[in-house]
Amino acid sequence: MSGKFSQKAMCWLMRLTAYFVVLVVGFIVFEIIWHGARAISWEFLFSMPRRSGAEGGIFPAIVGTFLLVAGSIAVAFPLGVATAIYLSEYARQGRFTHAVRVAIATLAGIPSIVFGLFGLGLFVIFLGWGCSIMSGCATLACMILPTIIVSSEESLRAVPQSLREGSLALGATKWQTIWSNVLPYSVGGMLTGLILAIGRVAGETAPILLTVAAFYLPKLPRSMSDQVMALPYHLYVLSTQHPDTAAVLPKAYGTALVLLILVLGVGLAAIIMRIHVRKKYKW
Amino acid sequence: MRYFRKEKIIELFLQWTASLSIVIVICIFVFIFKEAVPFAKHPGLGELFSTRWMPTSPQKESFGLVPLVTGSFVVTVLAMLLTIPFGVGAAVYISELAAPVEREILKPFIEVLAGIPSVVIGFFGLMVLVPFVKSCFGLATGLTAFSGAVLLALMAIPTVTSISEDSLRSVPRSYKEASLALGASRLRTIWRVTVPAALPGIMAAVMLGTGRVIGETMAVMMVTGNAAIITFWPFDSVRTMTATIAAEMGEVAFGSDHYRALFCVGVVLLLATFGLNVAAQKVLSRYRMG
Numbered sequence: 001m002s003g004k005f006s007q008k009a010m011c012w013l014m015r016l017t018a019y020f021v022v023l024v025v026g027f028i029v030f031e032i033i034w035h036g037a038r039a040i041s042w043e044f045l046f047s048m049p050r051r052s053g054a055e056g057g058i059f060p061a062i063v064g065t066f067l068l069v070a071g072s073i074a075v076a077f078p079l080g081v082a083t084a085i086y087l088s089e090y091a092r093q094g095r096f097t098h099a100v101r102v103a104i105a106t107l108a109g110i111p112s113i114v115f116g117l118f119g120l121g122l123f124v125i126f127l128g129w130g131c132s133i134m135s136g137c138a139t140l141a142c143m144i145l146p147t148i149i150v151s152s153e154e155s156l157r158a159v160p161q162s163l164r165e166g167s168l169a170l171g172a173t174k175w176q177t178i179w180s181n182v183l184p185y186s187v188g189g190m191l192t193g194l195i196l197a198i199g200r201v202a203g204e205t206a207p208i209l210l211t212v213a214a215f216y217l218p219k220l221p222r223s224m225s226d227q228v229m230a231l232p233y234h235l236y237v238l239s240t241q242h243p244d245t246a247a248v249l250p251k252a253y254g255t256a257l258v259l260l261i262l263v264l265g266v267g268l269a270a271i272i273m274r275i276h277v278r279k280k281y282k283w
Numbered sequence: 284m285r286y287f288r289k290e291k292i293i294e295l296f297l298q299w300t301a302s303l304s305i306v307i308v309i310c311i312f313v314f315i316f317k318e319a320v321p322f323a324k325h326p327g328l329g330e331l332f333s334t335r336w337m338p339t340s341p342q343k344e345s346f347g348l349v350p351l352v353t354g355s356f357v358v359t360v361l362a363m364l365l366t367i368p369f370g371v372g373a374a375v376y377i378s379e380l381a382a383p384v385e386r387e388i389l390k391p392f393i394e395v396l397a398g399i400p401s402v403v404i405g406f407f408g409l410m411v412l413v414p415f416v417k418s419c420f421g422l423a424t425g426l427t428a429f430s431g432a433v434l435l436a437l438m439a440i441p442t443v444t445s446i447s448e449d450s451l452r453s454v455p456r457s458y459k460e461a462s463l464a465l466g467a468s469r470l471r472t473i474w475r476v477t478v479p480a481a482l483p484g485i486m487a488a489v490m491l492g493t494g495r496v497i498g499e500t501m502a503v504m505m506v507t508g509n510a511a512i513i514t515f516w517p518f519d520s521v522r523t524m525t526a527t528i529a530a531e532m533g534e535v536a537f538g539s540d541h542y543r544a545l546f547c548v549g550v551v552l553l554l555a556t557f558g559l560n561v562a563a564q565k566v567l568s569r570y571r572m573g
Contacts, residue, residue: 007469014373025392025396029395035410083300111556116529121317126314203402209533
């Protein structure tokens with residue numbers, strides 16, 4: 001009988017670990033929303049910061065994050081999709097393909113701060129772009145490339161082989177087949193991957209710390225070679241670097257909430273998209 | 284003929300973009316090493332093994348990586364001690380024991396946890412965990428290795444859980460059925476059959492999680508206190524390698540010894556995470572073969 005009891009106990013123990021994680025997630029989100037909601041106002045979202053962030057809003061940081069996301073996606077998405085098409089449609093087993101796969105796995109595992117150092121060494125110093133939006137976007141693009149490649153390749157591989165065979169049998173060339181019979185059906189899955197990448201770029205701090213982010217810059221950037229503020233870095237500055245941390249606390253909570261809503265909203269969009277795509281194409 | 288040529292051009296173009304990933308990896312290694320290598324000439328590599336990290340001391344600067352490496356080590360080990368039971372436990376529960384409805388509720392929460400930016404987790408740690416650790420253990424400050432480890436565990440759990448779950452799920456159904464048919468209970472089947480069969484995948488998950496923990500920067504920088512001392516006590520402040528780079532790179536002069544030393548820290552980080560990744564991929568691919 002004791003065996004039965006210990007079985008039950010073990011089962012509950014595992015259940016506890018799973019639910020404990022859920023509890024912690026709920027607590028974090030609740031804490032940020034609870035304190036952050038009071039700081040959010042029209043003025044907070046759409047005005048310039050004053051007195052090094054203690055007053056005013058976070059508009060330049062929102063614009064900065066938006067620019068970094070748009071710029072890095074614009075670079076990484078086409079390259080990632082092209083690589084995925086190559087890997088899923090053209091690549092044959094061999095040295096080159098193996099090397100590409102190893103490179104992608106390696107890229108995925110490199111810490112974000114090392115990407116920051118790399119961006120500093122290559123874009124900021126070697127290419128002479130300075131601390132600028134361009135350097136930041138290029139660094140972030142390298143960082144999210146593996147995410148985009150892996151998700152795009154998965155969605156290409158999910159398209160049934162019979163669609164390709166049908167198209168080829170009718171005399172279409174390989175590229176015509178891919179363009180009109182494979183890509184249209186995998187676009188949904190690719191967009192899901194893209195959305196996940198957006199969430200990751202928006203929240204990333206360490207690489208932009210070294211390549212683009214400005215401590216306090218209450219104006220909007222004029223060109224791609226300007227520095228910008230960004231939401232995650234702004235939150236870091238407000239909560240640890242600011243001389244009067246207690247006074248800016250509401251602003252810090254507000255910034256955290258805006259960032260959380262942005263990232264989780266984007267994640268939610270990805271989940272909805274995934275469900276939608278699954279429903280639409282059931283092979 | 285015209286079609287043929289166009290097709291060839293497209294294929295070459297795609298192949299070229301695919302090779303870009305290789306180029307980027309090579310560039311990363313080249314540029315990190317390029318900035319770090321001159322350090323071997325001037326202060327000398329021996330300097331890195333000194334036990335003090337005092338890059339801006341007016342008397343004598345010293346660039347010993349030992350306190351930073353031990354700092355990262357302590358935080359990583361503690362974080363993994365917390366991650367493994369929770370991450371693997373949650374994975375076993377979700378894949379083997381949970382009802383389908385429960386699974387659909389639990390999984391999105393884990394995904395949400397993976398999506399929360401590290402700086403937000405760090406901020407949460409600073410506001411909630413650090414005061415809690417301070418009062419709970421009666422410490423002078425809550426900015427300790429332990430606080431950092433708890434936050435890192437939170438960030439590693441989604442990685443470990445989702446990869447472990449995948450490998451648990453890919454254990455053939457017939458194994459479990461055979462065990463159940465022989466009269467083993469459900470839990471005994473999980474411990475003696477399913478988990479051992481999925482062990483390589485779980486190990487790879489833990490390695491990848493460790494890589495993530497070593498490389499994490501922002502949350503750790505915000506809550507570990509950043510004192511560059513050699514210690515293995517969880518309730519001391521420590522300074523990790525990542526935090527050192529992030530905190531000091533903004534203030535160093537380009538090309539100075541300090542600047543080179545920070546790139547040396549980057550080399551250590553790069554090699555550590557690269558090693559872990561290669562090992563994890565090896566384990567995973569061997570597992571898929573067999």
